[in-house]
Amino acid sequence: MSAPTSIVADVSAEVFRRVAGFAATRDILFYLTGVHIVPGPAGRDGQPLRMEASDGHLLYVEEDKSGTAQRELIVRVSKRGQALLRGSNRVKVFDNLAVHITNESGAVLYIEPEQGVVNGTFPQLGHLIGTAADWHEGLGGTVNTQYLLRALAVPGYVRFFSRKDADGRFDPRASVMFVMDGGTTNGGKAFGLIMPVRGAFGPHSAVADMLPRSLLVPDGAKAAA
Structure with missing residues (x-):
């Protein structure tokens, strides 16, 4: 060299x-x-x-x-x-x-004793992010908890944004964006994406579908109470 x-x-x-x-x-x-x-x-x-x-599985930009x-x-x-x-x-x-x-x-x-500069082309991020209007505040997707912990390891304050489907409901099959509110200790803006995973429940499953059946109070019993 x-x-x-x-x-x-x-x-x-x-x-x-x-x-x-x-x-x-x-x-x-x-x-x-x-x-x-x-x-x-x-x-x-x-x-x-x-x-x-x-x-x-995750993307981070700062x-x-x-x-x-x-x-x-x-x-x-x-x-x-x-x-x-x-x-x-x-x-x-x-x-x-x-x-x-x-x-x-x-x-x-x-x-750095090894090859410090990688000869390659990093993927373009535009198709993953789309437009700002595509994102709505809230954690509406299904996320892997280990990926979530890695996202939360970034120091600062975090907000979550998710995409909605054609019916205006959060799409659990879509990516979840985390944004560092106010940036990081460096002062620059920072955000990331947690890529979608295939959950066990359907995209519009009700909460009742996800909870243990033994804990659910029948609708009739609730009304009588």
Whole structure:
């Protein structure tokens, strides 16, 4: 590898760590094993860089107001360097594709010994998100509890949004969006998706269909009481 001469990306290590927690660890789709760094849209003032990752079950996106990047990159840091993804440390990618973790003064704390920049194309997210009008506040879908716990591990305050079907009712077969209310400690906007799962009950099952029958009070008995 040639010596690095210029920086092509410089991002918050703390934000990188949060986003990397949603990346795949072992996947035949190798481009899902890293964090996708996306520069702010050209010509849009105040649009910060964002980082995103997905393991196919969850997706998480967070803005990094302190970050800069010349182009899109998929970056990963192996286990040996992950303890340094904290505080005011920085993740820097150089023109020779070397990945370093530095402190805020620029001193190098770690050099990624493996392939830090993944050669691949990260999936476009537009078809997963749709338009903002598609989402309505409430947790209306069926979610895997382990995925939900991972979503709730993001520090801050969370709100949930779900899609509705053609009849105007929440669709339990659709994705659930979680949005960090007020952003994160970084100050940037952040959200994620919990992908849909096939539940045991039909899309419009009544609560009575889901509860133990022995606990249900017959309608007649309730009226008599």
